[in-house]
Each structure stands twice: as structure tokens, then as C-alpha cells.
Amino acid sequence: MPLPWRTARLVGRADETATARTLVLDAPGWPGHLAGQHVDIRLTADDGYQAARSYSLGAPADGTRLELGVEPVTGGEVSPYLADDLPVGASVEVRGPLGNWFVWRPEQEEPVLLVAGGSGVVPLMAMVRAHRQAASTSAFQLIHSVRGEADLWYREELGRPDPALDVRFLYTRKAPPGSTRPAGRLTAADLEPALKRLTPAGTVYVCGPTGFVETAADLLTSAGQDPATIRTERFG
Numbered sequence: 193m194p195l196p197w198r199t200a201r202l203v204g205r206a207d208e209t210a211t212a213r214t215l216v217l218d219a220p221g222w223p224g225h226l227a228g229q230h231v232d233i234r235l236t237a238d239d240g241y242q243a244a245r246s247y248s249l250g251a252p253a254d255g256t257r258l259e260l261g262v263e264p265v266t267g268g269e270v271s272p273y274l275a276d277d278l279p280v281g282a283s284v285e286v287r288g289p290l291g292n293w294f295v296w297r298p299e300q301e302e303p304v305l306l307v308a309g310g311s312g313v314v315p316l317m318a319m320v321r322a323h324r325q326a327a328s329t330s331a332f333q334l335i336h337s338v339r340g341e342a343d344l345w346y347r348e349e350l351g352r353p354d355p356a357l358d359v360r361f362l363y364t365r366k367a368p369p370g371s372t373r374p375a376g377r378l379t380a381a382d383l384e385p386a387l388k389r390l391t392p393a394g395t396v397y398v399c400g401p402t403g404f405v406e407t408a409a410d411l412l413t414s415a416g417q418d419p420a421t422i423r424t425e426r427f428g
């Protein structure tokens with residue numbers, strides 16, 4: 193049976209970068225979700241026109257509270273409105289949770305490598321938070337590729353010391369002063385140290401724009417990572 197649409201209210205909005213926003217929704221009757229899952233959001237205009245898009249959940253289940261991370265796409269129908277125009281207190285429709293494969297469960301004990309391109313960090317952040325919430329000691333590594341320092345999401349939270357989490361930022365356009373890695377897209381050399389620390393049974397989660405996900409998946413399999421251990425989510 194298809195999941196029902198529920199009415200949810202926007203109860204908070206915060207800046208992640210100059211353009212990206214975290215949105216907090218209150219969705220009465222929400223059944224709960226796993227880290228990595230997403231929802232469909234549906235907007236209805238005054239003339240009845242409807243548009244629906246998928247957005248990942250950025251935090252583990254917490255009652256009726258849902259956290260999304262939206263990067264507005266220039267000229268996009270839904271994302272610029274959600275990011276900046278939907279008033280706090282207004283309602284949208286939400287359907288979910290969706291996606292049962294791109295998930296991390298607290299009972300997973302194997303080491304994990306998370307590879308994010310831009311806003312692809314949103315569902316991976318839910319996994320990082322779920323891992324911390326569960327006090328899991330399984331090794332977590334996050335590689336987050338962004339254009340420059342100004343495009344880093346969750347900067348303060350990811351900067352906090354966490355013995356079970358290793359975070360590495362890659363800059364594609366402009367590296368901060370003093371960086372040993374020149375700015376550039378993800379390469380095999382960026383993945384090599386992380387893969388060395390991931391035992392063969394480790395799981396890799398890759399999320400971001402389609403081109404980024406395909407490149408990362410190719411680099412991982414070329415490096416010998418078993419394709420069965422690689423889970424991907426494409427944002428389009």
C-alpha cells in the first residue's frame with residue numbers, strides 16, 4: 193500500500209552555508225525512520241498545481257521532528273522556495289520514510305566509509321549522528337567534497353573531536369590556505385588511505401550529484417572495493 197501524505201509544519205530554518213538551509217518540520221503521526229532514508233515533499237499552489245521532490249533526512253528519528261537539508265538549485269521549481277521562501281509556520285505535505293537500502297543501522301558493527309559530494313552529506317550526517325547517538329565504536333570515516341570552505345555543511349558539529357569518526361574535507365575549487373592537497377575533484381589518491389583502514393567487510397555509502405556518485409563508485413571498484421559493499425544515492 194502506498195505511504196500516506198501527511199501534513200507537516202515548518203518549525204525552524206537555519207543557514208548551513210550562504211545558500212543551503214536546514215529545515216525542521218513537525219510531522220504529527222510520523223512513524224520513525226532509519227538514518228539514510230528520505231522523504232517526498234509535496235507543495236500545492238493556490239491554483240492546485242502540485243510539485244513533489246525527494247529530500248533526505250539529516251537526523252535520526254526523533255518523535256515527530258524531521259530535519260531536512262536543502263541546497264537550492266538555480267531555476268529549480270521546489271528547492272529555492274523551500275530553502276528561502278516557505279514561511280516558518282506554513283504547512284507542506286510529507287510522505288515517508290522512503291528507501292530501505294541506503295541506510296545505516298546501529299547494530300551494524302563493520303567499519304564504514306561515507307563519501308559525500310555537496311548536499312549529499314545530508315543523509316550521511318544522519319548516519320554520523322545515529323552512530324554517535326548509539327555510542328557505536330565501529331570506525332566511521334567521512335570524506336566530504338565541497339567547492340570551498342564556505343560550502344561546508346555542519347561545520348561546527350563535524351569539527352568536534354570524536355574518537356570513532358574521522359572526517360576529511362576535499363575542496364574542488366579553492367583549498368584553504370596551508371592545505372597540502374591542491375583543489376580538485378575526488379581522485380583515487382583521496383580514497384586510498386580511507387580504503388586501507390576499511391576492512392574488506394566494511395561498507396561504503398556514497399551520496400551526491402549523479403556525476404560525483406558515478407565517479408566515486410568507479411574509483412572505489414577500481415581500487416578493489418567489492419561492489420556489493422558500496423551503496424549509492426543519487427540526488428540527480
Ligand SMILES: Cc1cc2nc3c(=O)[nH]c(=O)nc-3n(C[C@H](O)[C@H](O)[C@H](O)COP(=O)(O)OP(=O)(O)OC[C@H]3O[C@@H](n4cnc5c(N)ncnc54)[C@H](O)[C@@H]3O)c2cc1C
Pocket residue numbers: 230245246247248249260261262263264265266267268269270271272311314315401425426427428
Ligand atoms: C533520494 C533523493 C534524495 C535527495 N535529497 C536531497 C537533499 O537532501 N537535499 C537537496 O538539496 N536535494 C536533494 N535531492 C534533490 C531534490 O529532490 C531535487 O531534485 C532538487 O532540490 C531540485 O529540485 P527543484 O524542483 O528545485 O529543481 P527542478 O525544477 O526539478 O530542476 C531544475 C533544473 O535543475 C536540474 N537539477 C535538478 N536537481 C538537481 C540537483 N540535485 N543538482 C543539480 N541540478 C539539478 C534539473 O535538471 C533542471 O535543469 C534528493 C533527490 C533524491 C532522488
